[in-house]
Amino acid sequence: MATPTTYLSTALLRRSCSSTSTVTSLCTPRVSALRIVQRRWARVHNVRFVTxxxxxxxxxxxxxxxxxxxxxxxxxxxxxxxxxxxxxxxxxxxxTATILPEDVPPAPASQASPSAFAQPPPPPPVPQDKPAEKKQSSSNAPGIKPLSSYLDLEKVATLQNKEVEYIWRLRHANDPLSLCAVIPLETYERIYQSARKHPQFVLPLPRPAADDGSGDVKQSDQGFEGGERSAADIHFLQWGFHPPAGPPPAPGAKSSNTHTSTVLFTHLAAFKLHGTYAQPHTAITHHLDLADSHGLVLLSGSVTEGRGVSVEEGRWLLMCLQKFYDYAGHGGGIGREKRQSLLNKFSSGDQSFDLTELVDEAERIS
Known part of the structure; x- marks a missing residue:
C-alpha cells in the first residue's frame, strides 16, 4: 500500500520532468535559429587576394x-x-624577369630545400695572373676613353706640338658630330682653377630669327649671324674630375697629369624636370697625358644627334665656356670683372644673378 510520502515524491518527479522538457523545448529553437543565421551570413575570403x-x-x-x-x-x-x-x-x-640565365642550371629537386646545417660551397678562386690590368681599369672612370684609345702615345711623344695638333684634328675629321681642340697648359690651368670653384654654371645659346627668307643661320667667332636674336636657350653645364688614365708619375716627381676632367651640357629645362637623370646633349673630355712632355691638353667631345643641338651650337657653347672660365686670360677690363662676377653670383645663389647680363656678356666680342 502506497504511503502519502510516496504519492508526494511521484508528483514532484513528474513536475520536474515536465519543467525540464519545457525548458528544452524553449531553448532548442533558439539554438537552431542562431546556427541558421551564422550559416546564412558566413563567407570565405581569399585573404591573399585581398592583401x-x-x-x-x-x-x-x-x-x-x-x-x-x-x-x-x-x-x-x-x-x-x-x-x-x-x-x-x-x-x-x-x-624577361621570369627567364633563368642560360649559364645557371636549375637546381635539382633533391637540393631544393637544403639542410640548415649544410656547409656552404667554397668561394670561387680569385685569379692572380692579371693584377695590373685590374688596377688600371679601376683607376679609370666608367664611360671615359683614355687618350691611348685615340693615339699611339709612344709615337706621339717624339712629335712636335704642331704635328700633334694636326694629327689630333685629323683624327676627328671623319666624325661629323665630334668636337676637338688643343689647349695650351697655361690656359687649361686657369680654366681648371675656375672650374674647381664653380663646378656648375649656365650658358646661353642665342636663337636668331632669319630675315632673308632662306632660314639659314651662320656662325662666326662673335656669335650667330643671319638675323636678329629673338630668344636664347639656357644650357646647364657640370664639371667632373676623375683620376688620370695613364700610369701614375714616379714618387717625388712633379707632374701636371693629375686628373681627367669632363664637362656635360644639358638643356636647363630638361635638368629642372629630370634632375641628375636628364640626358646631356654634349660631352667633352680633357686629356692631360701630354701636359708634361708637350705642355698641351687635348680636348675630345661629341654632340648627341637628335637632342636639339647641332655641332656648330656645341662649338659655340665651348667658346662661351672658355670665355667665362678663363676670364683672367680672355679679354680684360669691365668684361673680365663682369664674367667673374656672374660666376660668383651663380655659385653662391645670389638673387641678383641676371640672365640678360649673361646673354649680353656671352655675345660681347672682347
Missing part, C-alpha cells in the same frame, strides 16, 4: 602624382591610358 590588392592600391596611390605627370607629358588623358600604352613593354619585362 595583394591592397598593396597594389597603396603603391598606386604613392606614385599617382608622378604617374599623372608622366601621362600629361606624354599626351595621355589618364593613368589608365598611360598603363595601356605601356602594356606590351610591361609584359615583356615580366617575361
Amino acid at each position: 595583394t590588392q591592397r598593396q597594389a592600391e597603396k603603391v598606386l596611390d604613392r606614385y599617382r602624382e608622378k604617374l599623372e605627370e608622366k601621362a600629361r607629358l606624354e599626351g595621355h588623358r589618364s593613368v589608365d591610358s598611360l598603363k595601356e600604352s605601356y602594356k606590351e613593354k610591361i609584359l615583356e619585362v615580366k617575361k
